[in-house]
Every structure is written in structure tokens, then in C-alpha cells.
Amino acid sequence: xxxxxxxxxxxxxxxxxxxxxxxxxxxxxxxxxxxxxxxxxxxxxxxxxxxxxxxxxxxxxxxxxxxxxxxxxxxxxxxxxxxxxxxxxxxxxxxxxxxxxxxxxxxxxxxxxxxxxxxxxxxxxxxxxxxxxxxxxxxxxxxxxxxxxxxxxxxxxxxxxxxxxxxxxxxxxxxxxxxxxxxxxxxxxxxxxxxxxxxxxxxxxxxxxxxxxxxxxxxxxxxxxxxxxxxxxxxxxxxxxxxxxxxxxxxxxxxxxxxxxxxxxxxxxxxxxxxxxxxxxxxxxxxxxxxxxxxxxxxxxxxxxxxxxxxxxxxxxxxxxxxxxxxxxxxxxxxxxxxxxxxxxxxxxxxxxxxxxxxxxxxxxxxxxxxxxxxxxxxxxxxxxxxxxxxxxxxxxxxxxxxxxxxxxxxxxxxxxxxxxxxxxxxxxxxxxxxxxxxxxxxxxxxxxxxxxxxxxxxxxxxxxxxxxxxxxxxxxxxxxxxxxxxxxxxxxxxxxxxxxxxxxxxxxxxxxxxxxxxxxxxxxxxxxxxxxxxxxxxxxxxxxxxxxxxxxxxxxxxxxxxxxxxxxxxxxxxxxxxxxxxxxxxxxxxxxxxxxxxxxxxxxxxxxxxxxxxxxxxxxxxxxxxxxxxxxxxxxxxxxxxxxxxxxxxxxxxxxxxxxxxxxxxxxxxxxxxxxxxxxxxxxxxxxxxxxxxxxxxxxxxxxxxxxxxxxxxxxxxxxxxxxxxxxxxxxxxxxxxxxxxxxxxxxxxxxxxxxxxxxxxxxx
Numbered sequence: 001x002x003x004x005x006x007x008x009x010x011x012x013x014x015x016x017x018x019x020x021x022x023x024x025x026x027x028x029x030x031x032x033x034x035x036x037x038x039x040x041x042x043x044x045x046x047x048x049x050x051x052x053x054x055x056x057x058x059x060x061x062x063x064x065x066x067x068x069x070x071x072x073x074x075x076x077x078x079x080x081x082x083x084x085x086x087x088x089x090x091x092x093x094x095x096x097x098x099x100x101x102x103x104x105x106x107x108x109x110x111x112x113x114x115x116x117x118x119x120x121x122x123x124x125x126x127x128x129x130x131x132x133x134x135x136x137x138x139x140x141x142x143x144x145x146x147x148x149x150x151x152x153x154x155x156x157x158x159x160x161x162x163x164x165x166x167x168x169x170x171x172x173x174x175x176x177x178x179x180x181x182x183x184x185x186x187x188x189x190x191x192x193x194x195x196x197x198x199x200x201x202x203x204x205x206x207x208x209x210x211x212x213x214x215x216x217x218x219x220x221x222x223x224x225x226x227x228x229x230x231x232x233x234x235x236x237x238x239x240x241x242x243x244x245x246x247x248x249x250x251x252x253x254x255x256x257x258x259x260x261x262x263x264x265x266x267x268x269x270x271x272x273x274x275x276x277x278x279x280x281x282x283x284x285x286x287x288x289x290x291x292x293x294x295x296x297x298x299x300x301x302x303x304x305x306x307x308x309x310x311x312x313x314x315x316x317x318x319x320x321x322x323x324x325x326x327x328x329x330x331x332x333x334x335x336x337x338x339x340x341x342x343x344x345x346x347x348x349x350x351x352x353x354x355x356x357x358x359x360x361x362x363x364x365x366x367x368x369x370x371x372x373x374x375x376x377x378x379x380x381x382x383x384x385x386x387x388x389x390x391x392x393x394x395x396x397x398x399x400x401x402x403x404x405x406x407x408x409x410x411x412x413x414x415x416x417x418x419x420x421x422x423x424x425x426x427x428x429x430x431x432x433x434x435x436x437x438x439x440x441x442x443x444x445x446x447x448x449x450x451x452x453x454x455x456x457x458x459x460x461x462x463x464x465x466x467x468x469x470x471x472x473x474x475x476x477x478x479x480x481x482x483x484x485x486x487x488x489x490x491x492x493x494x495x496x497x498x499x500x501x502x503x504x505x506x507x508x509x510x511x512x513x514x515x516x517x518x519x520x521x522x523x524x525x526x527x528x529x530x531x532x533x534x535x536x537x538x539x540x541x542x543x544x545x546x547x548x549x550x551x552x553x554x555x556x557x558x559x560x561x562x563x564x565x566x567x568x569x570x571x572x573x574x575x576x577x578x579x580x581x582x583x584x585x586x587x588x589x590x591x592x593x594x595x596x597x598x599x600x601x602x603x604x605x606x607x608x609x610x611x612x613x614x615x616x617x618x619x620x621x622x623x624x625x626x627x628x629x630x631x632x633x634x635x636x637x638x639x640x641x642x643x644x645x646x647x648x649x650x651x652x653x654x655x656x657x658x659x660x661x662x663x664x665x666x667x668x669x670x671x672x673x674x675x676x677x678x679x680x681x682x683x684x685x686x687x688x689x690x691x692x693x694x695x696x697x698x699x700x701x702x703x704x705x706x707x708x709x710x711x712x713x714x715x716x717x718x719x720x721x722x723x724x725x726x727x728x729x730x731x732x733x734x735x736x737x738x739x740x741x742x743x744x745x746x747x748x749x750x751x752x753x754x755x756x757x758x759x760x761x762x763x764x765x766x
Contacts (some may be wrong), residue, residue: 001098007397018318036440040183074539075161076482076525076579076592076628082154082181083681086766088689089722089738091195091207091759093150097176097344097462098691099675100158101628101644102594104476106668107614109751110204110237111277113344115145119160120594121648121669122173122573123602124548126694127164129177131285132300133350134168134387137398138432138457141547144249144346147303150232151191151766154181161594161626162541162575166465166485172309174544180299182285183215187227190764195759196544197237199744201313202755205235205274209761222289228255230281236274238313241712242333243268245559251316252364254327258315264711266559269332270314272339277307293356307340308735312386331378331385336559340377340391341443359680359748360409367402376441391442391450399431420469421565428461432549443537444744450501455553457496457511459546463489465523477711478529483539490514498553508566511513514541517544533584537592540576547571551602551616560713561613565607569618572599579628591627598622604667605658607701608713619661620654631739638682641722646673661702676698688725694718700750709747716747726761734763 026660029502062411075361078100085096094115098105106116119126127136135142152633159167160174167175191211197203213228244251244267251259251267259269312333314325325331334340350367376393384391406424436453465487496511521541527534547568554562579592590712601622606614631640648665665671677691696705709716721743726736737760744756 015177032206033714044116044587046262047353049389052072058232065648068487074521074525075159075537075577076590076594077160078158078630080156083157084679085150085153086734086763087681087687087724087726087736088677088679088691089160089277089724090150090423090739091738091740092146093153093178094146097148097158098647099677099691101175101592101646101673102648103629103646104670104673104695105742105749108753109239109749110754111234111275112146113307113383114143115143116141117145117176118669119158119164119176120596120626121650122545122596123604124551125170125173125545125573127168127171127175129175130176131180131350132352132365133348133369134400134402134629136170137369137371137400138389138430138459138549139396139398139434140550141175141430143305143344143373144303144348144369147230147344147346148178149211149283151189151207151227151763152180152213152230152281152283153178153227154211155179160473160592161577162539162727163483163485163523164521165541165575166467166487168490169461169463169491170543170545171487172545172571174577178568180228180283181226182286182287183217183226184221186216186598187765188215189764191763191766193755193759193761196601197754198758201238201271201508202744202746203741203757204237204754205757207234207757208232211763211766221725224287226283226285228283228285228530230279232277232279232375232725234277235274235311236309237306237754238271238274238311238633239753240272240338241266241268242270242272242336243310243313243559243712244332248559250327250330252399255319255325256316256324258317261314262711264713265434266712267576269316269327271312273309273312274337275307275339277308278301279305285489289328290373295352295354297352297354297498298350298527300347302345302347302349304343304345306341306343309343324388330381334385334386335380335391336505337376337377340375342375344371344373347372351712356617359411360407363404363406365402365404365406367404369400371398373397373469374445375381375441376442376445380669384442388441391439392439393439393445394434395437395450395494396432396434397723398433399429401429403427418471418474420467420471422467422706424465426463426465428459428463430457430461431741432457432461434549434553445744451499452501453555454497454499455549457493457549458494458700459492461489465488473526475627476529479532480525481525483521483523485523487519487521487540489544489731490516493546494736496607498564501609506564507564511566515544515546517570517572519543536579537581538576538578540574542572542574544570544572547602547616553613554616557612561610563613563615564606565617568599568616573597573620586632586634586640589630591629592623593627595625598624601652603652603702607703607705617655617657619652619658620656621658622650622652622666624648624650624666626634639680640689641676641678643676644674647671647726647734658702662701664704665699666704667700668698670696670715670718672699682728684728684730686725688723690723693720693722712748712752713750714748718747718749718753719743719745720753736759736763 010503031201104118128135128142157177164175165171193209195207210231215226244264281302285299347370351364354363373396373657379390382390408422433456437448493514519542524537526536574597581590600618608614628645674694679689697717698715720741724738728734747754
């Protein structure tokens with residue numbers, strides 16, 4: 001990286017640390033809380049007897065300051081509590097949401113450095129947040145997600161449907177909000193765990209996790225402080241083979257034996273090695289009640305993830321029967337673009353100020369997420385070895401900066417029609433730079449030479465939104481509530497640049513685009529008088545998503561051929577849903593039908609071959625519709641059965657660019673997904689969780705050619721059975737054991753998933 005660019009990034013990082021040394025976003029709790037926490041003392045007594053206090057009692061803060069009762073949120077909302085996070089067989093943060101209806105984790109194999117959470121089948125259409133901070137960047141990734149310590153998460157909110165895009169541009173499918181805890185008194189929490197594979201070379205080896213946090217409250221509980229730190233390290237797992245496609249196969253022209261051809265025609269010569277990694281995550285949170293009406297809170301965190309591939313396995317033998325990694329003197333186990341070594345580091349900080357009026361509040365929220373990363377690998381056919389030789393690197397640096405202003409007022413409510421009016425404004429600035437350099441030694445960061453490729457862009461986004469919430473009925477005729485929302489976004493990409501040493505004709509400077517879009521929303525929720533625990537909901541709205549840098553610029557690696565598409569347009573969606581929810585005495589059930597019509601839908605076309613490369617393109621029109629259902633049945637005491645099912649039907653309706661795709665399903669989206677779990681979660685004593693997860697096989701190209709199961713690049717039928725049990729003492733000590741993928745079903749979710757493994761943990765206060 002040139003020194004001026006490096007200095008710019010370092011200076012920006014230091015500025016973010018100084019400006020946002022105080023920051024934190026919304027905190028929520030499963031408990032009923034009173035509006036007394038945000039009102040002057042003289043108003044608390046009046047609120048205790050008001051209907052409004054009950055209506056706004058339980059708080060959901062997914063993506064904005066819009067707050068209502070959980071059962072009345074527009075759309076289908078799921079809340080995942082601390083018991084499900086701590087006591088279920090979870091190994092990484094993405095595991096928490098995988099079991100909820102409508103949610104898919106793409107390429108969910110062992111540790112996923114770039115977890116992609118999809119809701120309702122919308123590619124990159126999910127808004128991801130941590131304590132209110134939006135994690136997604138111009139690349140469309142949230143690389144920080146699996147760097148966040150699992151045991152620091154207290155609660156997760158998943159919002160689906162039309163109203164989710166009111167909270168942020170791009171949230172066509174939904175929003176997921178991960179929320180960390182804050183102390184209510186002095187507390188210390190610690191955890192140590194160890195796990196490994198049950199079958200050799202089948203799962204993560206020597207997985208170690210450590211976590212510690214300390215928190216306290218001061219000045220009559222006006223000041224709260226918490227410092228937490230986590231570590232995760234593993235020898236990794238092999239998730240992809242070393243292979244050659246049919247068009248490029250030097251193994252067949254050698255005197256070697258041991259290779260084989262799989263069902264997809266790929267010549268397999270061995271394993272791509274294990275991804276060994278180390279993760280560190282440190283977070284400081286603080287909140288200060290300046291008065292009964294004013295609160296200042298902050299969060300700052302630094303996380304880093306470093307990895308290196310090792311423990312390669314070769315199937316090749318020479319004439320003398322000696323195992324070898326060389327074919328005609330070349331090492332093809334490195335340089336595929338799938339392995340190598342690298343590091344991602346994130347600096348995140350936020351600052352929030354909230355002022356409560358008699359019947360209103362104002363919030364100002366500032367945040368910044370900065371990524372500094374590098375990756376490097378060897379060049380094939382250039383004489384490189386495991387220890388060095390010619391290579392290439394990819395350095396990615398990005399900065400996402402936010403300023404949000406929210407005002408909510410209930411003073412306009414009449415005695416007959418309670419009303420909440422919310423207005424908000426959001427300002428965004430994004431910066432993205434990805435450089436690829438030549439290396440004289442692929443294992444040496446300092447051996448960079450000339451620039452091979454550069455992709456860069458900046459963007460500013462200005463948004464305003466408003467929402468009016470009315471309770472029209474709350475009587476013997478039942479309860480009826482409406483939400484009417486409107487969002488306006490102005491998105492401006494500028495200073496875009498593409499440089500490729502190998503294809504000078506594609507090089508461009510000063511790429512720019514502008515989009516100006518209104519997105520209206522409307523929702524109704526009704527509870528009949530004869531069945532007050534039943535709620536009927538419906539909502540409709542529009543949203544849009546800009547193409548990400550990864551959509552536009554995905555480059556060929558291994559034997560996967562990609563074509564870039566600099567001319568991608570934004571996609572728009574009309575989102576409709578209708579459903580019902582029932583809650584009574586711990587029993588919960590919901591059923592929703594959702595329907596999205598996509599204009600200029602962005603999806604992955606092609607087959608990944610040299611004559612038909614993968615490429616993200618705009619289809620003229622697409623449709624995604626289906627069902628989401630969830631049920632929780634209390635059996636006895638702390639024992640409960642829960643299950644979810646999702647039917648997702650995707651179809652390309654119009655596509656002049658690829659007529660052969662019309663009527664076909666979108667790549668990588670299972671038609672059926674299901675989860676069933678039996679949980680026993682008492683506060684103290686013996687606890688346990690047994691759950692099964694299932695997903696239908698899906699296509700890996702838009703021609704929907706027949707699926708070839710159990711081969712690299714396929715999306716197989718998925719089934720895992722997972723178990724965790726342990727004991728919690730009243731002094732806070734917790735000892736647990738978990739077993740993941742007990743049937744050792746090593747299917748492919750493009751990459752091969754981990755097989756059977758075990759884990760042992762000892763925790764205190766968790």
C-alpha cells in the first residue's frame with residue numbers, strides 16, 4: 001500500500017478512537033421494564049396507571065429507536081435470549097440465529113471468516129448490527145461478525161419483512177441485532193473451553209476459547225462500566241480439496257498415482273489444508289446518567305483474526321511409492337486463492353446521547369467501523385513452495401461512519417387514539433480500498449512489489465424517515481394498531497476506480513452513480529376480543545439495495561472462473577407479508593406468508609467455468625415467496641419443545657441477459673429449512689439441549705443443472721444433530737459438555753462442513 005494511503009487509514013482510525021471514545025447503542029432486556037427509566041421522577045407515578053405504559057413495556061430496539069410491545073412490532077420478529085445462547089450447542093456467533101425461521105447462513109462451515117446471513121432468500125439483503133452499530137460495509141460483508149466473542153452476546157433480535165428496511169438502506173429481507181450485556185451490579189464472568197475432532201481430520205482440531213469480563217455500577221447506579229475480552233484459537237479443519245477442473249489437469253499427464261476423479265469431473269489430488277486461526281476481541285462499554293432525563297453511553301472495541309493454512313494432505317505417489325506434493329516439479333497445494341495466510345482487524349466505536357422529555361425523547365448516535373486486512377498466497381506454476389516463492393496479496397481497508405438522529409413524541413395522542421410519532425435522519429460515509437500486489441515471497445508481507453490490481457470507492461448516504469403509530473382500538477372490540485412509515489434515501493457513489501494490470505481495457509477512473517428513492521411502509525396488527533392472546537399482522541412496503549463491491553468485483557480463483565460487472569444497477573423490492581401469532585402461558589406459535597417481487601434482482605449467474613463464468617447480474621424481475629412458522633411448547637417446568645420451518649420459493653421471472661434462467665430457482669437458497677430442539681433450561685442445576693437442523697439441497701447455477709451431491713461447490717441436503725448438557729451451581733459455576741454433528745454428516749455447503757466434534761467448558765457467572 002502506498003504510504004499516503006496507509007497514513008490516511010491510520011489517521012482516520014486514530015480520529016475515530018478520539019472522537020468516539022465514548023459509544024454504545026441500544027440495550028434491551030427480556031424483562032418488562034418501566035418507562036420510569038427514561039422519564040423524570042414526577043412523571044413515573046402517572047405512567048404506572050396508563051395504558052401507554054403497558055403498551056410500551058417490553059422493548060425491542062431492532063435497528064432504530066422505534067419501540068413497541070414485542071407482539072406488536074410490524075412483521076415477524078424473533079427474540080433469542082441468553083439461555084439459548086449459553087446453554088445450546090453454539091460454537092460461533094452465527095450459530096445463534098441459524099435456527100430461526102427464514103434465516104440462512106451461507107457457506108456455514110466451521111469458522112467462517114465472512115459470515116453471510118440471508119433472510120427470506122435476499123442476497124446481501126440483511127442489515128447486521130452490534131449494539132446498534134451497522135456492521136455491513138461497501139463490500140457487503142460483515143467480517144467482524146465471527147470475531148465478536150460469542151459469550152459477550154446477551155440477546156439477539158431478528159426482524160423480518162417490509163418494515164425492516166425502514167431501519168436502514170439495504171435491509172430488504174430483514175435485520176439482525178446482536179446485543180451485549182451491561183452490569184446491574186458488580187459482576188465477574190469467566191469461561192474456558194476446549195474441543196476437538198472426534199474423527200481424525202474431520203473437524204476443528206484443538207479449539208480453545210477463553211472469555212473474561214468485569215463490570216460494576218457507581219454513583220447510585222448512574223455510572224455503569226464493563227470491560228470484556230475473548231480469545232479463540234484452533235488448528236482448523238480441512239473444508240475444500242486440492243483439485244483440477246476437467247479443462248486444466250496436469251496430474252493426468254504425469255507419472256503419479258493416487259488421484260481420483262469425483263462425480264463432478266474434478267480431479268482430486270488431496271486436501272487444501274486446515275485453516276489454523278487466532279481471534280482476539282476486547283470491548284469497553286460505559287453508560288452515564290447525567291440526570292433523570294439525560295444519558296450518555298459509549299462502546300469501543302478492537303478485534304483481530306489471523307490465520308494460516310497448514311496440515312495439507314496429498315493423495316499423490318511417485319513411481320517409488322513415495323508420497324509427494326509435486327506434479328512435474330510444481331506444488332499445486334498452494335496458490336489456489338482459497339488458502340494462504342492473512343489477518344483481519346476491526347476498530348469499532350460508538351457514542352449515544354439520549355434526552356427524555358415528558359412524553360418524548362431525542363437520541364443522537366455516532367458510530368464508526370474500520371477494517372484493516374491483508375491476505376497473501378503463492379502463485380501456481382511459478383516454482384513456489386510451502387516456505388516461499390512468488391505470490392500475490394490482497395489488502396482490504398474500509399471505513400463505515402454513521403450519524404443518526406431520532407425523535408419520538410407521544411404528545412399528539414388524543415385520549416381516544418394513542419399515537420407515537422417518530423422522525424429520524426441518518427448520515428453515512430463509506431470508504432473502501434482493495435489493492436493486490438505482486439510478492440517476491442508469498443509468506444513475507446514486506447516483499448510487495450508493483451501494484452497488480454486496485455478497486456476503490458467512496459459513498460455518502462443521506463436518509464430521513466418518519467413513522468406514525470396509532471392504536472385505533474383497545475376495547476371490547478379488540479385491539480387494532482397501525483404503522484405508517486416513509487423513508488427517503490439519497491445514495492451517491494463517487495471516486496470509484498478499477499485498475500487491473502492484466503486487462504487494461506477494463507480500467508476506469510472517477511466511477512460515480514446516484515440513486516434517490518422513496519420507500520413507503522404500512523402495517524396493521526389486530527387482536528380479536530374473544531382471543532386477546534392471538535395477533536393478526538400484515539405489512540407491505542418497498543425497499544432497495546445498492547450493489548456491493550463484492551457483487552461488482554469478484555475475481556477468478558482456484559478453478560472457479562468469475563467475470564466482473566461494473567454496470568450493476570440497484571435492486572428494488574415490493575415486500576408483503578401476512579401472519580398470525582399466538583402467545584399464552586409460555587406457549588408460542590406463529591405462521592407467516594411472505595411475498596417479495598424484485599425489480600433488477602441481483603443474483604449469481606453462470607456455472608463457474610471458463611466458457612460460462614460466474615457473474616452477478618441484474619435479472620429483470622424475480623420473485624421470492626414462502627412460509628415461516630415457529631412454535632414453542634412448554635412441556636413441564638423448564639422443559640420445552642421448539643421448532644421452526646421455512647419454505648422459500650425463488651424464481652427468476654424475467655431476464656433478457658440470460659433467458660435460460662427464466663423460471664429457474666436462485667442459486668444456493670434451500671427450498672426447505674427446519675429446526676427442532678428439546679431444551680431443559682432451569683436457572684440452576686442440570687440443563688440440556690438436543691436439536692436437529694435440516695435444509696434441502698439447492699442449485700449451484702442459474703440453469704438449475706442436476707445437483708451432484710458431496711462434491712466441492714455443491715449445496716447438499718443438510719442434516720446435523722447436536723447436543724449440550726451441563727450443570728449450573730448457585731454460586732455461578734457452570735460445567736458443560738457439547739457434541740456437534742454427532743452423525744458426522746460431512747455434506748457440502750459449497751465448502752465441506754465440519755464433522756463430529758466435542759467440547760468441554762467451565763464457566764463462572766455465565
